[in-house]
Amino acid sequence: xxxxxxxxxxxxxxxxxxxxxxxxxxxxxxxxxxxxxxxxxxxxxxxxxxxxxxxxxxxxxxxxxxxxxxxxxxxxxxxxxxxxxxxxxxxxxxxxxxxxxxxxxxxxxxxxxxxxxxxxxxxxxxxxxxxxxxxxxxxxxxxxxxxxxxxxxxxxxxxxxxxxxxxxxxxxxxxxxxxxxxxxxxxxxxxxxxxxxxxxxxxxxxxxxxxxxxxxxxxxxxxxxxxxxxxxxxxxxxxxxxxxxxxxxxxxxxxxxxxxxxxxxxxxxxxxxxxxxxxxxxxxxxxxxxxxxxxxxxxxxxxxxxxxxxxxxxxxxxxxxxxxxxxxxxxxxxxxxxxxxxxxxxxxxxxxxxxxxxxxxxxxxxxxxxxxxxxxxxxxxxxxxxxxxxxxxxxxxxxxxxxxxxxxxxxxxxxxxxxxxxxxxx
Numbered sequence: 290x291x292x293x294x295x296x297x298x299x300x301x302x303x304x305x306x307x308x309x310x311x312x313x314x315x316x317x318x319x320x321x322x323x324x325x326x327x328x329x330x331x332x333x334x335x336x337x338x339x340x341x342x343x344x345x346x347x348x349x350x351x352x353x354x355x356x357x358x359x360x361x362x363x364x365x366x367x368x369x370x371x372x373x374x375x376x377x378x379x380x381x382x383x384x385x386x387x388x389x390x391x392x393x394x395x396x397x398x399x400x401x402x403x404x405x406x407x408x409x410x411x412x413x414x415x416x417x418x419x420x421x422x423x424x425x426x427x428x429x430x431x432x433x434x435x436x437x438x439x440x441x442x443x444x445x446x447x448x449x450x451x452x453x454x455x456x457x458x459x460x461x462x463x464x465x466x467x468x469x470x471x472x473x474x475x476x477x478x479x480x481x482x483x484x485x486x487x488x489x490x491x492x493x494x495x496x497x498x499x500x501x502x503x504x505x506x507x508x509x510x511x512x513x514x515x516x517x518x519x520x521x522x523x524x525x526x527x528x529x530x531x532x533x534x535x536x537x538x539x540x541x542x543x544x545x546x547x548x549x550x551x552x553x554x555x556x557x558x559x560x561x562x563x564x565x566x567x568x569x570x571x572x573x574x575x576x577x578x579x580x581x582x583x584x585x586x587x588x589x590x591x592x593x594x595x596x597x598x599x600x601x602x603x604x605x606x607x608x609x610x611x612x613x614x615x616x617x618x619x620x621x622x623x624x625x626x627x628x629x630x631x632x633x634x635x636x637x638x639x640x641x642x643x644x645x646x647x648x649x650x651x652x653x654x655x656x657x658x659x660x661x662x663x664x665x666x667x668x669x670x671x672x673x674x675x676x677x678x679x680x681x682x683x684x685x686x687x688x689x690x691x692x693x694x695x696x697x698x699x700x701x702x703x704x705x706x707x708x709x710x711x712x713x714x715x
Contacts, residue, residue, distance in 0.1 A: 294587055297322030297580070311623040312572030315630075319579050329586065334579050341578035342571055345530065346452050350570060352533030353443050355563040356514070356540045357399035362555045363544035365511035366408040369394040372504040372512075375496040377477075382484025384420055385430045386477050388413045392434035393473040394508075396441040397515035401566075402624075402661045406435030406672040414677050422489050424677050425687035430480055432673035432684065433691035434473075436658040439624065441469030443518050443536070446657060448529065449574065449625055450650045453581075453632045458529045459522040460713045461650050466519070468651050468709050472698045479694040510543040570625060577629030584630075590637050597638050604642040608703055611635060612656060616696075619660025620667075627657050644706075651709040655699050662692050 300321040304314035316334070323329050360366070369391050377386040391409045399405055410431035417427035439446045442462035451458035484490075496504075505512075518536050521527035527535065545551040551559075584590065597607055615635075618627050632653065639649045661669035664685055674681055702708050 293322045293326035294584075294589065296325045297583065301580075305621060310569070310572075311626050312569060312576050315573065315580055315626060316576035319576060319583060322583055329583065333582070337579040337582050338575035341575050344452050345528075346448055346458050347571075347574070349443075349448050349458070349528075349530040349533040350445055351563060351567040352530065352537050353400050353445060353448075354566050354570075355559060356533065356536035357401055357404055358559040358562045358566075359537070359540040359544055359551070360395075360398045360511065360514070361404055361408050362559055363540075363550040364548055365398065365508075365544070366391070366395055366412060368504075368508040368511050370409070370412060372501070372508040375501045375504040379495045380481070382480045382489050384413065384417045384422060385426070385480035385484055385489070388417070388431045389434045389437075389473055389477045389480060392431070392437045393441060393469065394511065396435075396438035396469070397443070398511060399438050400442075400444045402435045402438040402658060403668045403672050405438030406432055406669050407676070410435065410673060410676050414673070418677075423487065424679055425683055426483065426487065426489070428673045428677040428679060428684055429687035429691060430476070431676075432669045432688055433476055433662060433695070435669045435672070436661055436695070437469060437473050437476075439658050439661075440465060440472055440651075440655055441515075442466065443515070443529070443533070444654065445570065446624055446628055446654050447650065449570075450628050450632060450653060453578075453629055454636055454646050454650060456646050456650060460647055462519060462529065463523055463712045464647050464651055464709045465654070466712060468655065468702050471702070471708060472655060472695060475694050475698040476691060479691055483690060510548065513543075514539065573623065573625050574629060577626055580630060581633045585633060590634050593634050594637050594641060598641060604644065605704075607638070607642060608644075611638065612652075612699065612703060615653065615656040616659060616663075619657055620663040621665060622660070623666060624657035624660055627660070628653060645710060647713060648702075648706045648709045652699065652703050655695070655702060659692060659695055659699075662688050662695075 297318050301314060301318035304317055319334055323331060323334065370387065373387045373390040373394065377383060377390055380386050388409060392405050395409050396405050399408065413431050414427045418424055442465040444465060447461045447465055448458050451461045514536055517539060518532045521532045521535065522529060601607055615627070615631065618631065636646060640646070661667055664670060664681060670681055670684055674684055
């Protein structure tokens with residue numbers, strides 16, 4: 290047993306260091322572990338890969354991805370930018386606040402951190418540089434704000450966690466609203482402090498009420514998406530999967546017919562992008578589920594519970610250890626892989642500590658989102674670097690204040706459960 294588990298993790302680490310795609314790396318490490326053990330047949334891998342995808346909530350994933358692709362190809366990011374400018378453009382560091390607020394809006398549409406950086410940062414980073422903001426600050430704030438794409442529902446990682454933990458995806462979506470707004474507000478406070486330090490001022494004057502109304506009217510088609518999705522789920526009218534279908538149909542009608550921003554070539558690109566993203570996600574889901582089954586077979590979750598409880602039974606001691614472990618894992622492993630592999634291991638521990646699985650899901654998604662900002666796997670950093678044409682080292686340093694801000698917000702979400710559990714408890 291020890292040899293099989295050891296070889297599995299050593300091979301996984303080796304494949305990741307060799308930059309093997311995460312889904313392939315996990316699958317190969319499972320094969321290595323099974324080769325070292327004669328207790329599990331090879332058919333086990335294929336069987337678990339197939340059955341792991343035969344789960345109804347996972348059907349929501351491609352639909353939310355497609356809805357995000359449609360809106361990324363359309364004009365909704367520009368419309369959200371206009372209303373954000375009207376609302377917060379006058380504040381100190383106004384352009385930074387516009388970036389965070391637009392990312393909050395856009396995150397509720399795309400459900401993807403890199404897509405949020407690409408869509409909002411692609412517009413805002415050049416605009417902020419033109420207004421006199423430094424390249425490193427402009428890129429850092431947009432890169433960090435992109436993390437809101439996976440925290441604010443609808444979110445693909447929330448769906449994956451709900452499927453893995455056996456928790457209602459609808460409840461997770463509702464629980465993610467206040468934490469998403471809370472993290473966004475924390476990033477805006479950090480932006481304000483840094484803007485005052487560096488002398489980045491806002492426009493100085495509030496937008497006229499008429500301008501706000503016009504911006505709101507233009508952005509209404511985009512703002513309706515989260516209202517329709519979350520309203521349907523919270524009202525008990527739709528499942529998350531059905532809400533995903535409605536989001537796709539609505540965004541197609543809004544962007545294609547009313548706003549006329551979609552060409553047939555863009556529609557083809559939407560299908561291509563959706564297929565590629567869905568395939569890569571489902572490969573990770575399938576192989577990580579097989580790996581999780583092997584860990585369960587060797588009783589690793591119970592062993593981990595015994596080890597951690599042996600340290601202390603006090604949640605105020607164990608939870609920081611778990612958070613640190615998740616943050617470290619996020620530096621070199623993809624967010625979805627982290628959720629799929631670590632949820633079955635850590636859920637028994639947090640249940641033992643009396644932590645609600647829904648609250649832990651939000652904590653895990655926020656922690657995983659921080660991995661987008663830490664090299665070597667920090668995808669948001671690479672997207673930001675490609676937009677602003679700056680080095681990864683320079684951006685990694687510039688993003689540190691925002692990363693520390695997210696750590697403080699994470700601690701609040703961990704030790705004040707009402708932030709995540711208030712809405713689902715209504």
